[in-house]
Amino acid sequence: MLAYAIKRLVQMAIVLWAVSVIVFLMMSFTGDPVFMVIPIDSTDAEIEQARRILGLDRSMPEQYWLFLQNLVQGDFGRSYVFRQPAMDLILERLPATLEIVIVAMLIAAFVAIPLGVYAGANPGKPLSRLIMSGSLVGISLPGFWVGMMLIFLFAVEWRLLPSSGRGDTVEVLGIETSLLTWDGWTHVILPSVTLSLGTLAIILRITRAGMMEVMRQDYIKFARAKGASRKDVLYGHGLRNALIPVVTIFGLQIGDLIAFATITETIFAWPGMGKLLVDSIYRADRPVIVVYLMLVALIFVVINLVVDLVYTAIDPRITVK
Amino acid sequence: MDHQSATAPLLDVRDLRTWFHTFSGTVKAVDGVSFTLAPGEVMGLVGESGGGKSVVGFSLLGLIDPPGRIEGGEILLDGEDIARASEERLRRIRGREIAMIFQDPMTSLNPVKTVGAQMDEMLRLHTDLDEGARKARCVAMLESVGISRAAERLRAYPHQFSGGMRQRVVIAIALLASPRLIVADEPTTALDVTIQSQILKLMRKRIAETGAAMILVTHDLAVVSEMVDKIVVLYCGRVVETGPAREVIANPSHPYTRGLVDSIPNPKHRKPRLAQIPGAVPDIRNLPSGCSFRPRCPRAQARCAEVSPALAPTRGTLSAACHFPILEEVAAAMATTGGERA
Numbered sequence: 001m002l003a004y005a006i007k008r009l010v011q012m013a014i015v016l017w018a019v020s021v022i023v024f025l026m027m028s029f030t031g032d033p034v035f036m037v038i039p040i041d042s043t044d045a046e047i048e049q050a051r052r053i054l055g056l057d058r059s060m061p062e063q064y065w066l067f068l069q070n071l072v073q074g075d076f077g078r079s080y081v082f083r084q085p086a087m088d089l090i091l092e093r094l095p096a097t098l099e100i101v102i103v104a105m106l107i108a109a110f111v112a113i114p115l116g117v118y119a120g121a122n123p124g125k126p127l128s129r130l131i132m133s134g135s136l137v138g139i140s141l142p143g144f145w146v147g148m149m150l151i152f153l154f155a156v157e158w159r160l161l162p163s164s165g166r167g168d169t170v171e172v173l174g175i176e177t178s179l180l181t182w183d184g185w186t187h188v189i190l191p192s193v194t195l196s197l198g199t200l201a202i203i204l205r206i207t208r209a210g211m212m213e214v215m216r217q218d219y220i221k222f223a224r225a226k227g228a229s230r231k232d233v234l235y236g237h238g239l240r241n242a243l244i245p246v247v248t249i250f251g252l253q254i255g256d257l258i259a260f261a262t263i264t265e266t267i268f269a270w271p272g273m274g275k276l277l278v279d280s281i282y283r284a285d286r287p288v289i290v291v292y293l294m295l296v297a298l299i300f301v302v303i304n305l306v307v308d309l310v311y312t313a314i315d316p317r318i319t320v321k
Numbered sequence: 322m323d324h325q326s327a328t329a330p331l332l333d334v335r336d337l338r339t340w341f342h343t344f345s346g347t348v349k350a351v352d353g354v355s356f357t358l359a360p361g362e363v364m365g366l367v368g369e370s371g372g373g374k375s376v377v378g379f380s381l382l383g384l385i386d387p388p389g390r391i392e393g394g395e396i397l398l399d400g401e402d403i404a405r406a407s408e409e410r411l412r413r414i415r416g417r418e419i420a421m422i423f424q425d426p427m428t429s430l431n432p433v434k435t436v437g438a439q440m441d442e443m444l445r446l447h448t449d450l451d452e453g454a455r456k457a458r459c460v461a462m463l464e465s466v467g468i469s470r471a472a473e474r475l476r477a478y479p480h481q482f483s484g485g486m487r488q489r490v491v492i493a494i495a496l497l498a499s500p501r502l503i504v505a506d507e508p509t510t511a512l513d514v515t516i517q518s519q520i521l522k523l524m525r526k527r528i529a530e531t532g533a534a535m536i537l538v539t540h541d542l543a544v545v546s547e548m549v550d551k552i553v554v555l556y557c558g559r560v561v562e563t564g565p566a567r568e569v570i571a572n573p574s575h576p577y578t579r580g581l582v583d584s585i586p587n588p589k590h591r592k593p594r595l596a597q598i599p600g601a602v603p604d605i606r607n608l609p610s611g612c613s614f615r616p617r618c619p620r621a622q623a624r625c626a627e628v629s630p631a632l633a634p635t636r637g638t639l640s641a642a643c644h645f646p647i648l649e650e651v652a653a654a655m656a657t658t659g660g661e662r663a
Contacts, residue, residue: 124387218428225382225423226494227415227446230408236442240433315433316478 004320012301019297020071023290024064032056033284037080054080067290076294077287081280086287090273090295095175096166097265097272101257103179103188104196109250111196112204117234119204120211120242131204138201147194147267154190161186164269191268195261199253206249210242217241243314251307259296330357330397331501331534332381337394337404339373339380346606350376350389352558355632358534360501363525365545365566366538367581368555371602374538375424377555378504380404381536382419383411398502417447420495422524424507426487430479436463437475440494447498462493466523485516492524496531503528503535509544521548543585546570554578557605557613560632564639572650575641577614612644620645 038050051057055066070077076087115135119128155163167187169176178184214220215238223237262274269275273292280288311318339351350373358364366374379385381396383406396404403414415421423429431439437459444455456475463471466489479487488508495503508524509517525548528535539545545552545566552569554562554577562575573579580598600617603609609616611626618625624644635646 218423218425219431221384222421222423222429222491223431223442224384225415225421226443227412227417228442229412232442237431237434241431316435317432317480 001320008305012298012305015301016294016297020068020290020294021064023293024067025060027286027290028060033080033286036284076291079280079285079288081283081285081288086285086291087295089276089288090292093271093273093276095177096270097258097261097274099177099179100188100191100195100264100270100272101254101261103192104257105199105250105254107192107196108200108203108253112200113207113239113246116204116207116246117211117239117242120208121215121234121238123212128208132208135201135204138197138204141197143194143198144263144267146197147191147264150190150194151267161190163190164267166271191264191270194267195257195264199250199257202249202253203246206245207239207242210245211238214238214241240314244311247307247310247314251303251310255296255300255303258299329400331360331362331399332358333395333397333400334377334381335395335397337377337380337396338392339376339385339389340392341389343388343606348605349558349608350605351380353394354553354555354558354560355394356553356560356563358502358536361532361534362551363528363535363537363549365542365549365552366536366555367540367542367545367552369540369581369602371605372540372555373558373605374540374555375506376558378421378506378536378538381502381504382415382421383408384415384421413447416443416500417498418500419502419504420498420500422488422491422495422503422505422508425511426484426491427511429491430487432479435476435478436482436490440475440490440497443494443497458497459493462497463490465527466490466493466496468493484512485520488512488516488520489523492520492527496527496533499531499533501533503533504538505535506538507540508537510539510541517544524548542570542581554581557603557608559613559642561614561643562639562641563632564637568638572636572639572647573641574635574639574646574648575614575643576618576620576645576647578641579647580617612642620647 034047034050034054034056037054038047042050048057055063058066067077076085078084079086079089082089115131119131122128151163154161165187167178167183167185168181169178169184170180171177172180178188211234220233220237223233228236258273260274261270261272262278264270265272265274266278276288277292279285280292308320312320334357335355337351337354338349341348341350352373354373354377356364366377368374376385376389380391381403383391383403385391391404394404395402398414398418403411406414430436437456440459440462441455444450444458448455450458459475460471463474468474468486468489474482479490482490492508495505505524509520512520521544524535537545537549549566551564552562552566553560554569554573554575556577562569562573562578569578570582573582577598580596583596584598586595598617603613603616609626611624611629612618612621613629615621615625620643622645628644630642630644632640632642635641635643636648636650
């Protein structure tokens with residue numbers, strides 16, 4: 001177990017280092033950020049000075065080396081635009097994004113898994129066909145359209161929910177959250193539903209495929225021959241055997257939603273990380289982009305580790321090595 | 322009931338018909354099967370693959386899934402027709418009255434649950450015992466099927482057991498709720514030959530101890546000959562012969578049974594070539610006219626193509642569905658059909 005932990009940590013470090021190299025190289029191709037931070041009427045001398053201050057006058061390897069040195073000391077660079085540590089900017093926005101992602105994933109899991117189990121256990125029934133057709137719609141509809149439709153219906157037509165922004169927040173353990181206020185929830189619900197649709201459809205389809213496979217197995221028939229109820233057979237014996245691919249996709253989707261909730265956040269003017277990323281790209285705010293992508297890579301690596309550990313909890317035949 | 326009350330059957334299956342409605346036609350997997358089983362009696366349900374043996378077994382537990390359906394007939398358990406019982410009632414019968422042992426122990430245990438949890442489930446469903454009592458019963462049952470360090474093994478997962486051990490676990494689970502009937506569907510087919518007789522002996526011993534009746538579904542006459550009181554031979558979903566085990570094996574009256582018996586290797590009468598029944602089981606959606614066995618039968622005559630024979634007494638205690646049954650008694654080894662070539 002200790003050897004496994006060390007191995008995984010080393011792997012994570014290698015992945016993050018590789019990501020840092022790639023991100024840094026990519027950034028150097030995106031144009032000179034100095035023009036984004038200086039006034040439009042600056043003189044050549046002023047431009048040169050700005051370059052020096054930002055460290056952009058040095059060679060690429062030199063810049064990277066400096067970046068790495070700072071990184072190890074916990075300094076992730078400062079935003080050109082906000083003149084604040086890039087990491088602080090991102091961490092400030094992270095809770096808002098996590099909020100809608102967590103709610104979205106919960107919606108997806110609690111809706112998709114029961115529906116997928118039903119559709120997988122009763123493949124021929126009309127309701128199953130309806131569920132599957134519905135899931136195709138869920139996969140096909142683009143998030144921005146769904147978001148706008150939801151705003152149109154719930155905020156404009158029926159005036160049930162606010163159209164955009166984040167509601168009242170309270171601070172818990174130093175983290176601002178809107179999940180503990182009624183107003184917060186009314187703001188969370190539409191972006192979360194929008195965000196959840198694609199994931200919901202995918203998880204539903206994977207759960208169904210897994211259940212169809214599992215329901216053919218002898219141990220399902222054996223469980224029925226014991227006199228187990230339908231519910232016990234489906235959820236007690238079937239679902240857990242169908243869960244491995246579901247957990248894999250679930251993990252990938254969490255990472256995906258955290259990293260790229262951009263479109264939904266933009267539509268709902270949700271002050272999360274995704275909006276920060278888009279703004280930073282517009283402003284060529286290199287340090288923020290670099291830190292953002294590094295953080296996303298870290299999130300993915302950690303989620304992968306968690307997924308692997310969850311495998312071992314689900315299926316005793318899988319062990320960590 | 323009246324005149325039979327002395328030996329009131331535990332199970333009385335009458336004209337059972339289980340059909341599968343597939344796109345390519347109706348498969349009459351079981352088509353008019355009748356038999357009775359007394360308490361504690363052990364019956365062999367014999368036939369080639371595709372003969373409908375397993376379907377009979379699953380029908381008894383109400384485990385026929387669409388497109389399959391019990392089309393007709395009665396399954397009387399203590400006089401109660403369970404062919405028409407509600408799912409609710411069937412759930413109380415499964416495991417408690419009728420338990421089932423499956424063919425392949427590698428796949429009949431749930432891989433993600435401990436052996437203990439899978440055993441406990443049976444007791445939770447069918448008894449009022451508290452947790453401690455259930456555990457004690459599981460340990461005792463595991464020990465009784467020859468698994469040592471049982472308390473420890475309860476926490477193990479199926480993949481930590483060998484095939485033979487797993488089948489012992491499956492048998493233990495089947496016996497846990499003290500059912501009165503056990504349906505064993507080819508319980509040794511998937512096991513190594515060396516393990517097969519161990520498991521059979523174990524089943525015979527344990528089942529005799531509990532006084533349960535058993536239906537042993539198998540394609541292997543050699544297996545049943547050691548274990549069962551009576552034999553029902555199925556061919557294409559119908560009973561072709563039935564009688565006391567010893568008589569059916571020593572002197573079968575139906576040509577099909579004769580063929581099955583002759584294809585058992587007999588070390589005392591070594592033949593250069595083992596007898597076999599020519600041809601193969603016909604497509605059950607497209608059965609030949611008259612007697613289904615006719616195309617493979619050495620005794621077939623014109624009448625066999627016209628009229629489907631009904632089950633009727635043939636000789637002694639045997640009944641067979643055949644127009645021209647074998648009425649003379651022959652020693653098993655002196656094969657009559659197809660065995661004397663070479």
